[in-house]
Amino acid sequence: MDNKTPVLQLRNITKRFGDITANEKVDLDVYKGEILALLGENGSGKTTLMNMISGIYFPDEGEILVNGRQVAISKPEDAFELGIGMIHQHFKLVDVLTATENIILGLKEKGGLDLKNAAKKIRQICDTYGFEIDPAQKIYNMSVSQKQTVEIVKVLYRNADILILDEPTAVLTPQETEKLFQVLRNMKRDGKSVIIITHKMNEVLEISDRVAILRKGRYICDMETKNANVQELTDAMVGHSVTLNIDRPEPLDPKPRILVEHLTVKSQDGVTKLNDISFEARSGEILGIAGIAGSGQKELLEAIAGLQPAENGHVYFVEDNGEKEDLIGMDPLKIAAKGVSLSFVPEDRLGMGLVGNMDLAENMMLRSFRRGKSVFTDRKYPYDLAEHVVKELDVNTPSIATPVRKLSGGNVQKVLVGREISSAPMVLLTAYAVRGLDINSSYTIYDLINRQKKNGVAVVYVGEDLDVLLELCDRILVLCDGKVSGLVDGKNAVKNEVGLMMTKVGGGAANV
Amino acid sequence: MFDIVAFIPRAVVQGIPLLFGCVGETITEKSGNLNLGTPGIMYVGGICGVIGAFLYEQKAGAHMIGFLAIAIPILCCLIGSLLMGLIYCFLTVTLRANQNVTGLAMTTFGVGIGNFFGGSLIKLSGADVPSIALSKTHAFISATLPFAKKLGWFGKIFLSYGFLAYAAIAMAIIAAIMLKKTRAGLNLRAIGESPATADAAGISVIRYKYIVTCMGAMIAGLGGLYYVMDFASGVWSNDAFGDRGWLAIALVIFTIWRPNIAIFASILFGGLCILHMFIPTGTNLAVKELYKGIPYLVTIIVLIITSLRNKRENQPPGSLGLSYFREDR
Numbered sequence: 001m002d003n004k005t006p007v008l009q010l011r012n013i014t015k016r017f018g019d020i021t022a023n024e025k026v027d028l029d030v031y032k033g034e035i036l037a038l039l040g041e042n043g044s045g046k047t048t049l050m051n052m053i054s055g056i057y058f059p060d061e062g063e064i065l066v067n068g069r070q071v072a073i074s075k076p077e078d079a080f081e082l083g084i085g086m087i088h089q090h091f092k093l094v095d096v097l098t099a100t101e102n103i104i105l106g107l108k109e110k111g112g113l114d115l116k117n118a119a120k121k122i123r124q125i126c127d128t129y130g131f132e133i134d135p136a137q138k139i140y141n142m143s144v145s146q147k148q149t150v151e152i153v154k155v156l157y158r159n160a161d162i163l164i165l166d167e168p169t170a171v172l173t174p175q176e177t178e179k180l181f182q183v184l185r186n187m188k189r190d191g192k193s194v195i196i197i198t199h200k201m202n203e204v205l206e207i208s209d210r211v212a213i214l215r216k217g218r219y220i221c222d223m224e225t226k227n228a229n230v231q232e233l234t235d236a237m238v239g240h241s242v243t244l245n246i247d248r249p250e251p252l253d254p255k256p257r258i259l260v261e262h263l264t265v266k267s268q269d270g271v272t273k274l275n276d277i278s279f280e281a282r283s284g285e286i287l288g289i290a291g292i293a294g295s296g297q298k299e300l301l302e303a304i305a306g307l308q309p310a311e312n313g314h315v316y317f318v319e320d321n322g323e324k325e326d327l328i329g330m331d332p333l334k335i336a337a338k339g340v341s342l343s344f345v346p347e348d349r350l351g352m353g354l355v356g357n358m359d360l361a362e363n364m365m366l367r368s369f370r371r372g373k374s375v376f377t378d379r380k381y382p383y384d385l386a387e388h389v390v391k392e393l394d395v396n397t398p399s400i401a402t403p404v405r406k407l408s409g410g411n412v413q414k415v416l417v418g419r420e421i422s423s424a425p426m427v428l429l430t431a432y433a434v435r436g437l438d439i440n441s442s443y444t445i446y447d448l449i450n451r452q453k454k455n456g457v458a459v460v461y462v463g464e465d466l467d468v469l470l471e472l473c474d475r476i477l478v479l480c481d482g483k484v485s486g487l488v489d490g491k492n493a494v495k496n497e498v499g500l501m502m503t504k505v506g507g508g509a510a511n512v
Numbered sequence: 513m514f515d516i517v518a519f520i521p522r523a524v525v526q527g528i529p530l531l532f533g534c535v536g537e538t539i540t541e542k543s544g545n546l547n548l549g550t551p552g553i554m555y556v557g558g559i560c561g562v563i564g565a566f567l568y569e570q571k572a573g574a575h576m577i578g579f580l581a582i583a584i585p586i587l588c589c590l591i592g593s594l595l596m597g598l599i600y601c602f603l604t605v606t607l608r609a610n611q612n613v614t615g616l617a618m619t620t621f622g623v624g625i626g627n628f629f630g631g632s633l634i635k636l637s638g639a640d641v642p643s644i645a646l647s648k649t650h651a652f653i654s655a656t657l658p659f660a661k662k663l664g665w666f667g668k669i670f671l672s673y674g675f676l677a678y679a680a681i682a683m684a685i686i687a688a689i690m691l692k693k694t695r696a697g698l699n700l701r702a703i704g705e706s707p708a709t710a711d712a713a714g715i716s717v718i719r720y721k722y723i724v725t726c727m728g729a730m731i732a733g734l735g736g737l738y739y740v741m742d743f744a745s746g747v748w749s750n751d752a753f754g755d756r757g758w759l760a761i762a763l764v765i766f767t768i769w770r771p772n773i774a775i776f777a778s779i780l781f782g783g784l785c786i787l788h789m790f791i792p793t794g795t796n797l798a799v800k801e802l803y804k805g806i807p808y809l810v811t812i813i814v815l816i817i818t819s820l821r822n823k824r825e826n827q828p829p830g831s832l833g834l835s836y837f838r839e840d841r
Binding site for chain 2: 054075092094107113140154269
């Protein structure tokens with residue numbers, strides 16, 4: 001193992017943003033033909049470090065060596081020239097352009113703009129590594145997985161030898177993830193080096209050769225993946241020992257709380273988003289909802305919360321004494337007053353629920369501004385609540401008066417989920433509550449959700465990570481293309497079966 | 513009877529200043545800069561051309577050389593509008609000031625500059641009417657092909673304009689080809705849609721924004737020059753240019769950011785602007801006034817239709833009006 005050649009070496013890299021030190025004296029080596037996993041909690045500076053390699057940020061101190069030669073990467077172009085390409089967590093693609101146009105964007109090839117030739121070269125790359133994309137397709141018509149493929153091809157088109165992937169699997173289904181990993185293995189075989197940032201431990205163990213760990217902006221250690229295990233990695237990442245079990249307490253006296261009957265929802269353009277959905281959510285129970293992104297999860301939660309008009313069907317709120325009341329057509333405010341609380345974490349994390357330019361207390365106020373009788377708002381209550389959430393959930397923020405937009409993704413989510421839980425709901429609807437969160441923060445959130453469950457709240461949990469759904473939820477409703485594909489018991493469910501149900505209604509007869 | 517042969521040339525000359533403004537604003541907006549300073553820039557372009565022409569006419573007296581009589585006003589106009597473009601870029605791109613506020617301020621500023629120097633020149637020339645006439649320069653700039661008049665209706669409709677009118681159409685075509693077929697055009701579209709993406713792809717966002725916005729300003733400035741020197745027969749009077757700059761910006765939306773459509777759209781707008789002069793005599797004056805609102809009405813209708821159809825390609829550039837800072841979090 002000693003004859004490995006380092007293609008990329010970082011020495012003493014430091015980067016500060018104002019008073020915040022994102023990276024401090026980081027040393028890191030990447031070798032030829034290896035897949036290196038970069039691990040760290042949210043805000044530990046992984047993305048910042050990678051951005052410095054790809055020329056988005058410029059390090060304040062330290063040096064970068066590529067193939068043993070010291071280089072200055074002051075802009076993305078420099079990175080391309082050195083054979084470094086990064087696939088960002090938020091895709092850097094122009095929606096209204098085609099795949100080809102996006103891929104050749106910014107290239108300084110000789111001659112005029114020759115889209116045909118470029119498309120030919122793209123097809124070649126696709127054949128070599130096993131991608132499937134249509135070069136002439138517009139980005140806005142693509143699925144998340146296709147967009148990611150375009151990003152990867154873009155980097156390969158520029159002959160990159162070092163690929164950086166920032167949380168590539170966060171938005172993929174298990175099947176798509178498997179496909180991506182196959183492609184990464186093909187690249188490795190081709191002698192390329194891959195750096196992958198991910199929070200999912202099982203993926204780290206599956207795909208990587210070596211793991212490097214960052215904590216609070218500092219480099220902690222690296223280890224061979226084959227000698228590592230989840231517990232060890234997590235402890236190194238967090239800095240102290242953590243327990244990695246998701247509790248699943250037996251539901252206490254479950255009673256029907258929300259009754260959905262034959263719910264059909266259409267989008268504004270008339271596309272059917274939910275097709276004849278029926279299920280029941282019970283108090284003191286976590287109902288998981290699995291499905292490929294965009295299978296109707298968002299519409300379902302919104303329909304329950306009264307934000308989405310229903311074409312057909314009923315959503316009953318069932319009181320303890322068995323009285324039923326239809327929520328469809330009811331004012332969202334009234335529904336919220338009944339104790340139905342929605343916390344949806346969209347892909348960009350902010351979009352729904354929080355206002356980026358407002359500070360923590362003001363964001364708390366979005367829920368409470370109707371309290372009090374005078375025309376002036378009560379600023380004391382939200383301020384206290386914000387302080388409470390910050391303390392309880394260990395939110396990393398300079399102060400309560402910091403605009404939410406400036407917090408790292410994980411902290412933003414804690415604020416959102418913390419606020420929703422604080423209202424002591426009867427029904428808690430959460431979607432992607434741990435989206436992009438590191439393992440430690442994720443467990444904090446699971447814990448919070450479980451606490452709600454013990455309090456007798458009916459929790460509807462829309463999640464992406466099947467492993468978590470299987471561990472956390474009492475029952476799992478699988479959606480596929482707006483239809484109920486199956487309802488399985490959390491304890492006895494098999495991951496592969498659920499995965500198949502996600503892609504095909506009923507899961508199909510094959511592969512059982 | 514509606515006189516189509518008389519109507520079209522008048523619609524065209526009305527439309528050409530709008531076409532200049534529209535093409536300039538379109539490429540500017542494609543870079544993500546919403547330059548609401550365009551009306552002001554067109555004023556500045558106009559008055560700078562007037563100043564250049566005025567000084568040259570005074571200096572040369574009776575012995576004006578054709579080339580200089582054309583080149584000096586154009587050069588002055590370009591320099592003036594370039595300066596306006598640079599100010600706008602410095603404020604919005606480098607200092608990242610709010611584009612709407614900056615643009616509106618630039619318009620107020622540009623109109624003020626135009627009227628200030630316009631007023632000064634009128635004083636200097638000692639004219640007894642509140643305007644300044646540069647008829648000699650007008651003669652040079654609006655010169656048409658000598659045989660155009662002999663070609664009857666064909667010559668009247670197609671060949672009766674000064675060279676600046678053809679330059680405007682050429683510029684619209686060049687801009688359309690540039691946007692659609694060239695690497696620079698692709699880069700520019702990407703910057704307008706998503707500067708962060710363009711930046712990550714190694715395109716110099718700031719440089720593109722500066723260059724394109726300044727080019728756009730110069731093209732728009734020529735619209736002001738054309739208005740004074742050709743359309744208005746070399747006569748500058750304060751505020752005569754009116755709200756043509758705003759019409760040009762409306763035209764950008766009307767043409768859904770496509771310079772090739774702008775050629776026809778500007779002539780259509782020009783036609784709509786003068787339609788009130790061609791309706792039968794005896795129509796109520798109040799009704800006549802209503803006709804002047806048609807271009808704006810049409811723009812609103814087009815806006816409604818395009819937003820109803822909701823086609824992604826017809827939407828404004830994604831980052832229009834937003835400033836870009838790479839290390840913004």
